Amino acid sequence: MLKFHFTDADMARIRMAGGPDPLWELLLSLHLLGGHDGSVVFGAWKRRIRNRLPGSTRLLLDLAPPRGYSADFLTPAPDRGGLETGIDAVLSTPRGGLRRDIARLAAARNLGARTLSLAEAGSDAMRSLGAALRGYYDVALRPYWAEVRNAIEADRALRARALLDGGTEGMLSTLHPSLRWQPGVLTVASAYDRDIRLDGRGLLLLPSFFCWRAPITLRDPGLPPVVVYPVAHDLGWSRADDGRGHDAREALGTLLGRTRADVLAAVADHGGSTSDLARRLVVSPASVSQHAAALRDSGLIVTQRRGQSVHHSATTLGSALLEGNLQIPQEPSRSC
Template identity: 50%
Template structure:
């Protein structure tokens, strides 16, 4: 049983995450990868996801077994962007790394790569950050708009609870396995855990890949969160027929240009230097591709001091998600890019 103890001050500090949390969706989707291929919701997604993995995913899977403990540092709770998540994970201190990794089963925390991570080796931390970024790009980036839609629907329901009955109705309806018994929220849990909020409030994080029951961090000294299943209608992450597949998008835009566009999408905005580093291409090549996509209104580039930031335009996002843009169908205007590739 998980018991979360509220004070009057804590009730006034209950918050609902504004968007899907990349860290939690990454971790919990890794759990789903290790689950049953016949899962009612995750089964079809799992079959597709396994084909998109690259070797770096094995590093993540060592840290996130489908059952039992996964280190808290993988879900730092720093916002809703992938880059903030990666930066936070790569900045974890050696003491915390060592203590949390020691809680993994022996066969996992004694592996050579995990030992180097526990020592806080910079290169190993960079490998971990890169693995998170690539996994999110290859596996979660394409269906992210569907994940986001599920979370937005759940937020709308909980907002109605809050408006109609206050925070106590919100807590009462959060999940069938959670019971509000003032001043305690009790959640059916595989272990006994007590979490005293002590005036810190509670962040509720609806999650697509959370399944079965709400979960929280092991360390009660960290910022309190409760992650709970949001997919009440059991929506699948299957591809729409109109959604461009990676190979098709590469044929349309050119492989490198398609990779640049997808990297901008999963990063929620990035710089030319970062694009060059992540994709292993020259700065001149990045500049050429971003200029072409900017001219085609697929991205927006803004100068901040001495750095140019690239973000997706609505048309660029519509192209990646395979849906019509408000003004015109993205495939029509994308032909301009294809002719210039």
């Protein structure tokens, strides 16, 4: 059992993450990809991505095996800056932290030469790690980020109601069946026995789409305390992509480029300001602004100013392209 011990100051510093964390979702999706769990919920997703993954995914699977310890440095403290900010934090891990985490991994299993080289924090090794993280995210997570975000927003709404109805203690008691709250102590079912004293640092609660079966935390007690717990899933979330809508978006990604197609899909989904879209897509506002300008020039979105910000929405043409419903009339035949 893991036991988190709270002081009064810790109770005042319990926080709920504002949305999905790209690096935690990346890590936990690697656990699922490398193992056999969750086939009912994640089986279609695994089949869809497995043959598309870059070869560099092997490095990530070394760092995040489906059982046992995963490298703590892959999940720095969650930051609303998005994927690139998180990757920058990973690549800035001090050499001592890299050596410690790699040594823990190597004590349990054989590691590839590229993985072992990370312990020295060499520039080539770290560039390879950054490229591997980006390449995996683009194939395994980016096309499904709307589903991830929506499921986590639904969970946050549930926790907000639990907090209003039962206070902080009531909310903690509803997070997951394997979490048990007693005055001053949050117990997490685990194969390891450990007491974690928060000592005024508070606790971050992080709902996760790819977390499966049970909540988890970081191995290193000196890192910012976090409990990552699974959210509820629609069992058909990835199988729904097997139809024409997914094929249309794949083709659109080839035509426009993946990020530009994602911006169009996000605009068609709920619309929003440039900063809203950047947060949802885990890209920079400058990137969204650039792609939005190109989509607007092509007649796929419209942009309206609302006070100090702008709001983007899809045109009929943009929505039709996303859904694969665009019908282009044929030229009338001409007789000679």
